[in-house]
Amino acid sequence: MPPRFPRLLIAWVLLLVLLGVEFGVAMLSFAPWLRVLILLPAMAMAAIVGIVFMEIGRAPVVARGFATAGLFWLLVLLGLGSMDPLTRTYYHTTVEHPE
Amino acid sequence: MSTTVVEAAELEKSYLVDKSTVASWLLTTDHKRIAILYLGSITFFFFIGGIAAAAVRLNLLVPEGLIPSAETYNRLFTTHGVIMVWFFLVPAVPVSLGNFVVPLMLGARDLAFPKLNLISWYLFIIGGIIELYALFIGGVDTGWTFYPPMSTSFNQSHVVLAVIGVFVSGFSSIATGLNFIVTIHRLRAPGMTWYKMPIFLWSLYSTSVILVLATPVLAITLLLLGFERIFRIGVFDPAIGGDPILFQHMFWFYSHPAVYIMILPGFGVISEIIPVFCRRRLFGYKFVAWCSVSIAVISFFVWGHHMFVSGQSLYASVVFSLLSYAVAVPSAIKVFNWIGTMHKGFIRFDAPMLYALGFVGLFTIGGLTGLFVAALAADVHLTQTYFVVAHFHYVMVGGMVTAFFGGLHYWWPKITGRMYPEMWGRAAALIIFIGFNVTFAPQFLLGYLGMPRRYHSYPPDFQVLNVLSSAGATILAAGYLLPLGYLTWSLFRGERAPANPWGATGLEWQTPSPPPAKNFATTPVVTEPPYTFPPPELVQNRV
Ligand SMILES: [Cu+2]
Numbered sequence: 001m002p003p004r005f006p007r008l009l010i011a012w013v014l015l016l017v018l019l020g021v022e023f024g025v026a027m028l029s030f031a032p033w034l035r036v037l038i039l040l041p042a043m044a045m046a047a048i049v050g051i052v053f054m055e056i057g058r059a060p061v062v063a064r065g066f067a068t069a070g071l072f073w074l075l076v077l078l079g080l081g082s083m084d085p086l087t088r089t090y091y092h093t094t095v096e097h098p099e
Numbered sequence: 100m101s102t103t104v105v106e107a108a109e110l111e112k113s114y115l116v117d118k119s120t121v122a123s124w125l126l127t128t129d130h131k132r133i134a135i136l137y138l139g140s141i142t143f144f145f146f147i148g149g150i151a152a153a154a155v156r157l158n159l160l161v162p163e164g165l166i167p168s169a170e171t172y173n174r175l176f177t178t179h180g181v182i183m184v185w186f187f188l189v190p191a192v193p194v195s196l197g198n199f200v201v202p203l204m205l206g207a208r209d210l211a212f213p214k215l216n217l218i219s220w221y222l223f224i225i226g227g228i229i230e231l232y233a234l235f236i237g238g239v240d241t242g243w244t245f246y247p248p249m250s251t252s253f254n255q256s257h258v259v260l261a262v263i264g265v266f267v268s269g270f271s272s273i274a275t276g277l278n279f280i281v282t283i284h285r286l287r288a289p290g291m292t293w294y295k296m297p298i299f300l301w302s303l304y305s306t307s308v309i310l311v312l313a314t315p316v317l318a319i320t321l322l323l324l325g326f327e328r329i330f331r332i333g334v335f336d337p338a339i340g341g342d343p344i345l346f347q348h349m350f351w352f353y354s355h356p357a358v359y360i361m362i363l364p365g366f367g368v369i370s371e372i373i374p375v376f377c378r379r380r381l382f383g384y385k386f387v388a389w390c391s392v393s394i395a396v397i398s399f400f401v402w403g404h405h406m407f408v409s410g411q412s413l414y415a416s417v418v419f420s421l422l423s424y425a426v427a428v429p430s431a432i433k434v435f436n437w438i439g440t441m442h443k444g445f446i447r448f449d450a451p452m453l454y455a456l457g458f459v460g461l462f463t464i465g466g467l468t469g470l471f472v473a474a475l476a477a478d479v480h481l482t483q484t485y486f487v488v489a490h491f492h493y494v495m496v497g498g499m500v501t502a503f504f505g506g507l508h509y510w511w512p513k514i515t516g517r518m519y520p521e522m523w524g525r526a527a528a529l530i531i532f533i534g535f536n537v538t539f540a541p542q543f544l545l546g547y548l549g550m551p552r553r554y555h556s557y558p559p560d561f562q563v564l565n566v567l568s569s570a571g572a573t574i575l576a577a578g579y580l581l582p583l584g585y586l587t588w589s590l591f592r593g594e595r596a597p598a599n600p601w602g603a604t605g606l607e608w609q610t611p612s613p614p615p616a617k618n619f620a621t622t623p624v625v626t627e628p629p630y631t632f633p634p635p636e637l638v639q640n641r642v
């Protein structure tokens with residue numbers, strides 16, 4: 001095993017813990033202006049992936065480019081994606097479920 | 100340079116006979132052997148998906164449907180879609196032809212991560228087995244798109260298992276994409292600059308970028324779908340606080356770019372074949388190369404065109420409709436470049452070229468009808484009809500599958516060391532072209548007249564065109580079975596292939612057919628750009 005292996009293992013466990021935290025906080029109800037806090041564990045996870053797994057600090061330019069492109073893609077998904085809910089006028093109503 | 104490399108390499112054993120135990124195949128890290136493993140697997144899935152398609156066409160012979168139960172029919176077309184999309188079209192060219200020729204074209208010994216390559220095959224197989232098991236115990240009837248709340252709340256079929264199968268195979272996609280990206284960055288032979296790379300590599304590079312960026316979104320979406328179905332968390336089902344259109348956004352954020360995962364490698368194959376069989380430099384090399392990249396980028400901006408009637412905001416629909424036209428531009432540029440390459444070329448109609456010509460025509464029809472359905476107002480009429488079915492089959496089958504067959508014939512001598520019978524190759528290309536058009540051209544008419552897709556029965560007025568389509572499917576099936584026959588025959592009885600049967604220029608042709616386990620006896624050095632063919636007068640004299 002390479003010497004960095006324990007470091008990776010710890011980071012991986014940390015990711016799973018943060019995933020659990022994210023799952024947990026998604027169940028809680030927050031005031032609307034506090035809901036943005038739900039993003040915190042997700043951001044921490046992205047940071048761990050970038051720093052520990054991708055070693056962004058020491059990576060060559062190409063790898064940094066890919067990491068930036070990943071963020072850009074996220075921006076496209078969220079930006080273009082939110083165009084719909086921000087301007088939508090019709091929402092589906094609740095339906096009853098068959099047994 | 101070429102002759103000495105070939106002679107030196109011939110002293111080594113070919114990769115096919117290097118070791119011959121079963122374990123030497125199942126545990127191989129040789130990209131060429133993994134390509135063969137993949138080729139066998141995707142062929143298997145192609146015929147499974149094909150059998151489901153045959154059942155669908157059989158059912159539609161009569162207006163009331165030949166299959167007694169509508170639900171069985173739903174399960175059949177879902178099987179067809181799921182298997183063909185994720186277990187044939189998405190992996191097809193990259194994992195088989197790509198795996199085989201990428202290191203050879205680059206002048207490398209293998210991919211950057213040979214073990215990861217093997218792992219990705221096992222992930223594909225595990226995903227495939229899960230999928231087949233789900234189908235075997237009853238299947239899924241949601242359609243390949245798994246839309247909620249149908250899939251999460253109102254459905255009795257094996258959605259979770261089917262979704263897990265796709266989920267697992269997604270990791271195989273990601274691993275393959277990552278492997279190609281790193282290989283193309285790191286393992287180019289001395290002198291092989293980016294602009295000296297064959298276009299096939301540019302295509303696969305762009306495809307890999309989409310694979311790596313889009314597939315995780317599909318994985319997350321399917322995971323949420325499974326969670327919602329099992330734990331009733333309210334993400335997509337409006338009855339428990341979710342938004343079903345959110346699923347469509349996330350699903351198509353993957354699945355529209357996935358269309359380009361399927362077709363970009365096909366573009367690459369065609370860009371290899373046409374210059375060789377026209378003895379011409381590829382017209383506008385840099386344009387073709389950068390069009391692949393721009394398609395990969397723009398393909399992420401257009402997904403909402405699948406959702407014009409979903410209840411999505413009208414403003415979003417207008418924007419997505421406009422953006423969809425943008426992605427047509429680079430695709431059209433490529434078509435013009437292929438035609439520009441053929442112009443005044445010395446065209447030879449060998450089997451790979453026949454497939455390539457078929458591809459250009461069929462893809463153009465598929466692409467142009469894509470403009471119809473990208474137009475917001477027209478799509479309200481055409482969506483969910485057979486027009487859409489015909490449109491994407493022209494792209495996926497007329498385009499992609501034809502390109503796959505073209506590439507398979509083109510590289511077959513390199514892969515197996517045997518020539519296939521040329522006349523049979525040409526006959527199959529022709530039969531596939533005719534069968535394809537007879538099957539799918541009537542579906543444009545049916546759709547325009549209003550026949551909806553995914554229905555088990557239809558009004559009697561539509562029968563003539565449906566019978567025509569089913570008859571075409573029979574011809575098409577014969578066309579697809581033919582290569583299975585003569586290619587298998589050629590493995591044992593085919594003529595021995597020389598190192599470069601087509602007089603092509605890529606590095607893969609400068610090593611023997613089949614290549615030795617280590618690909619090249621000495622590392623090749625690249626001095627010329629790709630497709631440097633002699634002028635047609637010279638070729639004429641030589642022939
Ligand atoms: Cu699309």
